[in-house]
Amino acid sequence: MLPTPELVKTYIAAGLDCSHLEVDGDGQHFTAVIVSTAFAGKRPIQRHQLVYAALGDRMREEIHALSMKTLTPEEFAQQ
Known part of the structure; x- marks a missing residue:
């Protein structure tokens, strides 16, 4: 099952305190x-590394x- 933009948003929000967060995408490519x-x-x-850390293995998998x-x-x- 491909991740949705909402799911990616919850992944980021769970690992990084955000005051604003927008995610769009098609299941494989996201902005x-x-x-x-x-x-x-x-x-x-360094900012991107913080986001990658929040996403963890999901970024690869x-x-x-x-x-x-x-x-x-x-x-x-x-x-």
């Missing part, structure tokens, strides 16, 4: 907008591709 205070002071690669925009609440408010 996400993730807003978290945990991203403050971190480079983009269930999710084929995840394109993400990772923002702090301040960055998100400026958009």
Whole structure:
């Protein structure tokens, strides 16, 4: 069974405190907008690593591709 965007959203939310979280996708390829205070002071690669850690083995086993925009609440408010 392919994961749904809602399922991927719950996976991320369970492992990372998000103030805003959007996930879209087709079961294999997903896009996400993730807003978290945990991203403050971190480079983009470090932010992505936090998301990958939240997803754990699901990133290898269930999710084929995840394109993400990772923002702090301040960055998100400026958009």
